[in-house]
Amino acid sequence: MTDAVPTSTELAHVTTTMERIHTSMSSVLSGLDSVITTTLTTVLAGGHILMEDVPGVGKTTLARALARSIDAQVGRIQFTPDLLPADVTGVSIYQANTHHFEFRPGPVFANVVIADEINRASPKTQSALLEAMQEGSVTVDGTTHALPSPFLVVATQNPIEMEGTYPLPEAQRDRFMTHLSIGYPSADDEVAMIDGRDGGDPLARLTPVASLSDLEHASAIASRVYAAPAAKRYAVDIVAATRQHSRIKLGASPRATLQLIAAARAAAAFEGRNHIIPDDIKYLAPAVLSHRVVLTRDARHGTVTQAEIVGDLVANVPVPRATAPGARNVAGSRASA
Amino acid sequence: MNSASRTAPRWLMTALLATAVCLGALGLSAFLEERGWMTPIVGVVGITAVAVATARTWVTSRALPTMIGVLTAIAVMLPTFVRDDSGARAWLPTPDALAALGDTVAAGVNYSASTVAPAPVTPELAAILAIGFVMVFLVAENLTVSWGLAGTAGFVIFAPWLAPIILSHDVPFLALLGALACWLAVLGLAHRTTMSTPPVGVAPVMTASVGAALAAILIMPLALVSPAWGGLPTLDGPVGSSTTTVTRLSLDLDLRTSLGERSSLPVMEYDTSGARPDAFKLHSLSSFDGAAWQRTPGTEQSTVSTTDILWPLELPAPEEASSVRVDVSLVGLSEDNIPLPTTPRAVDIPAMVNYVRDLDEVQLQGQESVGLEYSFEMYPSMVEPALLVDGNGSSTVVDESFLALPDAMDAALLTQYTQDVTAGAETRLAQAVAIQDHLRDTMEFTYSPDVSVQSDDAVGDFLESRTGYCVQFATTMIMMSRTLDIPARLAVGYLPGTLQDDGTYVVEATDAHAWPELWFPQAGWVRFEPTPAVQSGTAPRYSTVDSVDEAARAEAFQQLDEEVFPTADANPSPQETSETAAPVAQDGDTTKSGRWEQWAVVAAGSVAVLMTVWWLAVRRQRSRTGLEEITPDVIWTELHQALPEPFRWADAMTPREAAGHVVAVAARETPMSPQARGSLTSLMQCVEDFRYAAVPSEVEGTPSQTVMREWSAVVVQEARAINKGARATARKSR
Known part of the structure; x- marks a missing residue:
């Protein structure tokens, strides 16, 4: 990562690339602009996405629309209770003619992996995917196989209250950068959705609008977005606040802070800015933090959700001023965080 | 820019400070005889205050309004106190007029140093009083309005009261109460506005200290330069x-x-x-x-x-x-x-x-x-x-007894002492003035009605103890003069007493006094006043250093006259003297311009010192990593504090949200004007850039503090107007 702050030309590349993908996805998913934006922000930041909602609201469609809009290799895994780790990673098969075991890559060997209903599979199988996400490689029978780059997992899951689900362990939820909820569409959007289906499956009409290299380039640019001390401080303050909130049993980890800043960088780049503003952090905090906090039993038994609690918490953390000594924005005070 | 709503407390503070300062002038009434002297002070301070207040509505600079105040004060004081030779008022600040003002001030300082309280107010004294109080006002005003140091300004405002209070003179109680009330009102107003002023750094504190020190230096001469003012009421006289x-x-x-x-x-x-x-x-x-x-x-x-x-x-x-x-x-x-x-x-x-x-x-x-x-x-x-010239054959005219030195006295020692004191004095008048000034010097001698009995040589004792009353001072001057062959004698009588309310003067037994008279061949017995001002008041007007020059010129002319017209009368008529004043005036010009140069040097030196102090303060402030700098953040906080309650945003709002919040709150009543919205957005952008932008060049591109303040003021004004409208509607609907 070079230290230089992205130039306006570079930022223009990011915005045009991401706008193209956004437009493409919006044509399939009406009324989901902000979810698409968050999704693309996560993609730009190189993070993985966990989508959680009731069946039928378009989680899979969103994931597929993303995959199809990028000229990328797509792998799709439908998680079921009897899915085995080998079904995810691939297996070595004995080839009688060569007397060798030949590795047959599983669906995880793709740039965009759609892990549908990830919480329907057994924890063992979930772990296989999550380890692949963490390591960037898969080890089968003692041989390590590198996953392609970029590697992006879009996992969907049903709310854990539903029957036949295995909730993801906290440590594994932490692997996902953002946690999104789609929600039911508005009446107008639902009508528009019906209209969109008239000419057949709209997904089939999608053509790739951005190449993998475009995306990789954009990601590289986004990672260089400048985070001012005041902005970093704000992210830290918010994450720290999750650890002190009375209704949160387990707060977010320092990794959450890093991912929040990374996501905020992407959001800034998405908007063509070369620096983070607190609005980026504020906007992304519920998505980045809500799946990482564990509510107290009281809170769980109430009607609040993690996202609501994080939202409430963000609304109360003061935005730091740039007045502390050294907090003044000068090049010398920059740290490549 | 129009920001009346924000400046209202400012001009009010300026007005209150001017009032407090004028009331402070009343505090000196114990030292001064009539009340007419209040008019020039109130006039000069009042007009200066109006100028400063007006300047503050137009410029946001901290120093500029005070500078304008200084210039206004000078412009007002010139026609008030300076007349040219033909008696016409000086309206233009020509070098001559300024020099004349300087002369007036110098004369006033001399006068205040040599007079006894309560002193009759001469134009010169009124001028230095006016200057002193204008300075007090400007310093207090600058401290209060520019730096938000209303508390410190109190020290400056009440400095003139210290003299009468410390010396337990009568203090006009109502005036003091009034000044206190004004100051408290200013404190209250300042409290309201300091909330929105930037945090006070070291620079204003230094400015405050320097200002207070300057004020003290300027005011002290008024009150304390002369022990006269610090002295007791006249207690003295010959036995x-x-x-x-x-x-x-x-x-x-x-x-x-x-x-x-x-x-x-x-x-x-x-x-x-x-x-x-x-x-x-x-x-x-x-x-x-x-x-x-x-x-x-x-x-x-x-x-x-x-x-x-x-x-x-x-x-x-x-x-x-x-x-x-x-x-x-x-x-x-x-x-x-x-x-x-x-x-x-x-x-x-x-x-x-x-x-x-x-x-x-x-x-x-x-x-x-x-x-x-x-x-x-x-x-x-x-x-x-x-007339106070040596003339020819001076001492022969009078009796030898006026030159006699008593046997008990160490004549040689006194002669030596006198020659040291009068070193450089050429003429009889110059010698007399030198002796008189030496004896009046409060650093040298102390006035006291108590003397310690020692020997038969009272003059020697006095020069030893340096303490005595009028008889000691007068006798010493007489004996010193006699060592220089100047005929001298003692006169006994009364000081002119005090003015009563009905316009008559009353001389009391305590006004008894003694003074020396020295013989001048063309003027006769001339009174001198070696007793310090604490008891005797001013020295005679002819016994000044200026008069010495004038007499020397007259003598030079007489000698010239005698050489050219040997038959002419030795005593020139006054008319001739006045006619001859013209050619001699050339000399006068050179001495005058010499003094003008001195003033210029003093003024330049003061300016240089002030600039250095200012520069040091600014540098020190800069080195503190922007803590005291007027950053967009500071102005943003000011805006937050200045907005009416419903418009204030929560701490957890980002600048963008805050701007959105203000616009949204306004939209509930009356949508904000595009100008106000634009100002708000621009200011918000500055804050955001300042806090979060990457490259310093972006920060350098930020508009000036003045522009940002204007934006802030536009927003505040509109928000207040909307808020007022909303309350009015609510009241109507009720």
Whole structure:
């Protein structure tokens, strides 16, 4: 990562690339602009996405629309209770003619992996995917196989209250950068959705609008977005606040802070800015933090959700001023965080 | 830019401070005689305050309005205090006018240093008072409005009160209460506005200290430069005895006795058509034995007619206009002589009197002086510096006794001392002034009615202890003058007393006084005043350094005159003197411009010092990593505080959200104007760039503090207007 702050030309590349993908996805998913934006922000930041909602609201469609809009290799895994780790990673098969075991890559060997209903599979199988996400490689029978780059997992899951689900362990939820909820569409959007289906499956009409290299380039640019001390401080303050909130049993980890800043960088780049503003952090905090906090039993038994609690918490953390000594924005005070 | 809603407390503070300062001027009333002097001070301070307040509505600079105030004060003071030669007011700040103002100030400082409280207010004194109070006002105003240091400004505002309070003079209580009330109001207003002013750094504190120090330096001379002002009311006089109703001066003037408690019985009352006399003389003494004075009877006696001008010498005819008529009533004085001023005078008295020329006394012939009423015309301008020249064959005119030094005295030592004191003094007047100034120097001598009895050489004792009262001072000057072959004698009488509310002057027994008279061949016996101002008041107007120059010029001219016209009269007529003033004026110009240069150097030095202090303060402030800098963040916080309640955003709002919040709150009532919205957005963008932007160049591109303040003011004004409208609607609907 070079230290230089992205130039306006570079930022223009990011915005045009991401706008193209956004437009493409919006044509399939009406009324989901902000979810698409968050999704693309996560993609730009190189993070993985966990989508959680009731069946039928378009989680899979969103994931597929993303995959199809990028000229990328797509792998799709439908998680079921009897899915085995080998079904995810691939297996070595004995080839009688060569007397060798030949590795047959599983669906995880793709740039965009759609892990549908990830919480329907057994924890063992979930772990296989999550380890692949963490390591960037898969080890089968003692041989390590590198996953392609970029590697992006879009996992969907049903709310854990539903029957036949295995909730993801906290440590594994932490692997996902953002946690999104789609929600039911508005009446107008639902009508528009019906209209969109008239000419057949709209997904089939999608053509790739951005190449993998475009995306990789954009990601590289986004990672260089400048985070001012005041902005970093704000992210830290918010994450720290999750650890002190009375209704949160387990707060977010320092990794959450890093991912929040990374996501905020992407959001800034998405908007063509070369620096983070607190609005980026504020906007992304519920998505980045809500799946990482564990509510107290009281809170769980109430009607609040993690996202609501994080939202409430963000609304109360003061935005730091740039007045502390050294907090003044000068090049010398920059740290490549 | 229009930001009336924000500046309202500012001009109000300025007005209140001006009021407090003017009331502070009243605090000095114990030191000053009439009340007319308030007008120029109130005028100058008032006009300056208006100028400063107006300037503050147009510029946001901290120093500029005060600079404008300084210039305004100078512009107002020029026509008020400066007249050119033809008597016309000076309206333009020409170098001459400024120099004249400087001269006026210098004269005022001299005057205040040499006068005794309560002092009659001359234009010069009024000028330095006006300057002092304008400075107090400007410093206090700058501290309060520019730096939000209303508390510190209190020290400056109340500094003028310190003098009367410390010296336990009467303090106009209502005026003090008024000034306090004004200051408290300013404190209250300042509290409201300091919330939105930036945090106070070291620079304003330094400015405050420097300002306070300057104010103290400027005010102190007014109050304390002269021990006169710090001194007790006149307690002094030569040893006098008082009976229950009448007072008679004791002429056994023994320098070894301390001055007893004086009575405050009235001795005489008088009305004057002009200036009051410098002193009233009763007796002349010439014989001194080293410790005490003895009276010697006069020899030349003549009957007095009402038209004769009584003076030891024939002087050139006086100008009629210059005379001052004084009506005297000797309510409690029992003497053989009548008190008369120390200038040439004509006496109109309903009694038989003799004028004793060599003693310059008017003696009653067998009539009791108590209850006597008489009047005299005095001609103070007749004893002018041009006459105070050495002339030829000076001391031979008068008796040797006026040059005698007592045996008890160490004449050689005194001669040496006198020569040291008068080193560099060429003329008789210069020597006399040098001696007088030396004795009046409060760093050298202390006025005290108590003396310690030591030896028969009272003058030697006095020069040892450096403490004494008028007789010691006068005697010492006489003896010192005699060592220089200047005939000298002691005069005894009264100081001119105090002005009563009904316009008459009353002289009390405590006003008894003694002073030396020195012989000048062309002017006769001339009064000098070596006793410090604490008791004696001002020195005679001719006994100044300026007069020395004038006399020297007159003498030079006389010599020239004698060389060119050997037959001419040795005594030039006043007319000739005035005619000759023109060519000599060239010399005067050079000395004047020399003084002007001195002033310029002093002014430049002061400016340089102030600039250095300012620069150091600014540098120090800059080095503190922007803590005290006016950052967009600071202005953003100011805006937050200045907005009415519903518009204030929560701490957790980002700048963008905050701007959105303000617009949204406004939209509930009246949508904000595009101008206000634009200002808000621009300011928000500045804050965001300042806090979060990457490259310093972006920060450098931020608009000036002034522009940001204007944006902020536009938003505040609109928000307040909307808020007002909303409340009005709510009230109506109720």
